[in-house]
Amino acid sequence: MDEMIRHILEILENDARASPEEIATLIGTSAQEVSQTIAKLEETGVIRHYKTIVDWDLVGENYVYAVIELKVTLERNQGYQAIAERIYKFPEVRSVRLLSGDYDISLTVRGKSMKDVAFFVAEKIATLDQVQSTSTHFVLKTYKEDGVILHEPETIQRLPVSF
Amino acid sequence: MRPPCDPSKFIAEAVKSIPPSGIRRFFDLVSGLEDIISLGVGEPDFITPWHIREMCIHSLEKGQTSYTSNYGLPELRDELTRTYYRRYGLDYDPASEILITTGVSEALDIAIRAVVNPGDEVIVVQPSYVAYVPSVILAGGKPVIVSTHRNDDFSLTAEALKPAITSKTKAIVLNFPNNPTGAIMQQEGMEDIADLVVENDLFVISDEVYECLTYEGTHVPFSSLEGMKDRTVMLNGFSKAYAMTGLRLGFAMGAPDIIHSMMMIHQYSMLCAPTTAQVGAIEALRNGKGEMERMVREYDRRRHFIVKGFNRIGLECCNPKGAFYAFPYIGCTGLSSSDFAERLLNEKKIVTIPGDVFGEAGEGFLRCAYAASLDDIRKAIERMGDFVDGLKQ
Numbered sequence: 001m002d003e004m005i006r007h008i009l010e011i012l013e014n015d016a017r018a019s020p021e022e023i024a025t026l027i028g029t030s031a032q033e034v035s036q037t038i039a040k041l042e043e044t045g046v047i048r049h050y051k052t053i054v055d056w057d058l059v060g061e062n063y064v065y066a067v068i069e070l071k072v073t074l075e076r077n078q079g080y081q082a083i084a085e086r087i088y089k090f091p092e093v094r095s096v097r098l099l100s101g102d103y104d105i106s107l108t109v110r111g112k113s114m115k116d117v118a119f120f121v122a123e124k125i126a127t128l129d130q131v132q133s134t135s136t137h138f139v140l141k142t143y144k145e146d147g148v149i150l151h152e153p154e155t156i157q158r159l160p161v162s163f
Numbered sequence: 164m165r166p167p168c169d170p171s172k173f174i175a176e177a178v179k180s181i182p183p184s185g186i187r188r189f190f191d192l193v194s195g196l197e198d199i200i201s202l203g204v205g206e207p208d209f210i211t212p213w214h215i216r217e218m219c220i221h222s223l224e225k226g227q228t229s230y231t232s233n234y235g236l237p238e239l240r241d242e243l244t245r246t247y248y249r250r251y252g253l254d255y256d257p258a259s260e261i262l263i264t265t266g267v268s269e270a271l272d273i274a275i276r277a278v279v280n281p282g283d284e285v286i287v288v289q290p291s292y293v294a295y296v297p298s299v300i301l302a303g304g305k306p307v308i309v310s311t312h313r314n315d316d317f318s319l320t321a322e323a324l325k326p327a328i329t330s331k332t333k334a335i336v337l338n339f340p341n342n343p344t345g346a347i348m349q350q351e352g353m354e355d356i357a358d359l360v361v362e363n364d365l366f367v368i369s370d371e372v373y374e375c376l377t378y379e380g381t382h383v384p385f386s387s388l389e390g391m392k393d394r395t396v397m398l399n400g401f402s403k404a405y406a407m408t409g410l411r412l413g414f415a416m417g418a419p420d421i422i423h424s425m426m427m428i429h430q431y432s433m434l435c436a437p438t439t440a441q442v443g444a445i446e447a448l449r450n451g452k453g454e455m456e457r458m459v460r461e462y463d464r465r466r467h468f469i470v471k472g473f474n475r476i477g478l479e480c481c482n483p484k485g486a487f488y489a490f491p492y493i494g495c496t497g498l499s500s501s502d503f504a505e506r507l508l509n510e511k512k513i514v515t516i517p518g519d520v521f522g523e524a525g526e527g528f529l530r531c532a533y534a535a536s537l538d539d540i541r542k543a544i545e546r547m548g549d550f551v552d553g554l555k556q
Contacts, residue, residue: 162186
């Protein structure tokens with residue numbers, strides 16, 4: 001991978017708000033070149049989306065999250081893609097992953113209450129023809145999300161002056 | 164009744180003759196101040212990568228708390244041999260040519276003590292790390308200073324070295340990438356210095372602890388030059404590249420006679436380096452490349468940011484090609500390095516290190532470590548800009 005592209009992606013992955021001017025200063029190039037590269041990365045789908053990681057607990061918005069493991073039966077001529085597409089269109093579904101091991105697919109679902117999530121799984125997911133079984137795990141606390149620690153971050157204590 | 168005693172009369176002359184550390188004064192000035200932004204710290208602002216800490220914890224759980232060989236853990240020396248062969252084609256025998264030390268500081272001290280006799284002259288290139296001159300004095304040697312200058316990007320040339328060499332010159336202490344200037348050495352210039360070393364039959368003590376933090380060009384160990392392996396002891400460590408400062412682990416690589424002599428001093432002072440840190444170092448060498456490269460990329464970005472920032476606010480700053488220090492010129496403000504740094508601390512709560520701490524050649528400069536968060540660097544530049552503007556009015 002081009003070194004400049006790697007630098008830009010790392011900076012944006014860490015802070016989506018970094019401006020082209022700031023990125024240009026950090027990597028020693030022009031803001032125009034950074035803007036053009038970012039536009040190309042967006043066009044080609046390398047950059048999929050810009051988002052913010054929110055600690056909803058801190059503003060009193062108590063969402064309920066659950067991880068749902070699914071065993072599925074594949075229909076003739078249809079791979080996992082078809083069932084994944086069926087599932088990821090539900091707005092309640094935050095992530096869909098194909099797994100190896102005892103289960104085939106793992107979902108993360110968000111709702112306003114445990115009841116919300118339970119109904120969604122029982123009515124929308126478990127009833128799909130391809131779904132053999134579901135196993136629902138409610139999330140009790142999230143400590144880290146997408147690489148961001150959501151409680152006391154690890155800090156380093158340094159002397160203010162040293163050799 | 165026994166008479167009172169003045170303990171100071173027992174202090175050795177060599178210790179009394181060590182110049183006072185300019186950094187010590189800043190320790191005192193900073194203590195008690197709150198909400199300061201520090202660019203004065205000579206250590207990474209990253210925490211030791213977790214996989215390295217985890218190996219240290221695991222070794223403690225297993226009860227690996229005994230002494231190791233005086234030379235260090237054989238596995239660590241084997242790993243160093245493999246690493247340096249892979250990086251530079253250097254071939255050091257792990258049994259006789261590598262010594263694990265308690266940080267590069269110890270390696271420096273015992274390397275100098277191993278080669279310097281009382282009265283020997285040792286060339287120290289400045290601006291440079293603060294320990295070189297005192298280490299030479301403590302070994303009974305005489306430091307001879309060669310200065311580098313900002314007009315030449317603080318690079319060292321054989322021409323600059325030549326006049327400092329006398330019949331008493333025994334060794335040269337080199338440091339590249341350099342603390343505080345960030346200067347590196349180019350291979351052509353190094354070959355000229357190597358010729359000079361051979362002509363005058365000198366020994367080289369090469370502190371390359373910032374080796375992995377080289378952003379432009381490629382690091383060339385002095386010992387990798389033709390004929391230099393046996394004339395050079397390379398000092399290096401894990402503090403900077405792997406953010407392991409507090410684990411205090413360094414090493415020396417050189418000819419068996421030199422390493423054996425250093426080990427003789429080491430065995431009666433340190434005995435061996437900390438076992439836990441050595442276990443962590445093995446993990447760092449085996450699996451730490453990715454984390455190290457990530458940190459280096461981050462320093463590189465901050466380097467661009469801080470250099471551009473200094474030049475923007477009117478403090479001319481050479482582009483440091485290695486280490487994690489920017490060394491802006493503040494002579495244009497009319498203030499001495501110490502006055503500038505002290506006023507900057509008191510008026511803007513920014514900690515920097517005055518350049519004269521690193522030798523007279525550093526007067527007119529400030530050492531600013533960019534091993535600080537980007538936010539802190541941004542704020543520091545803004546406040547320094549205000550401070551410089553205020554001086555003009």
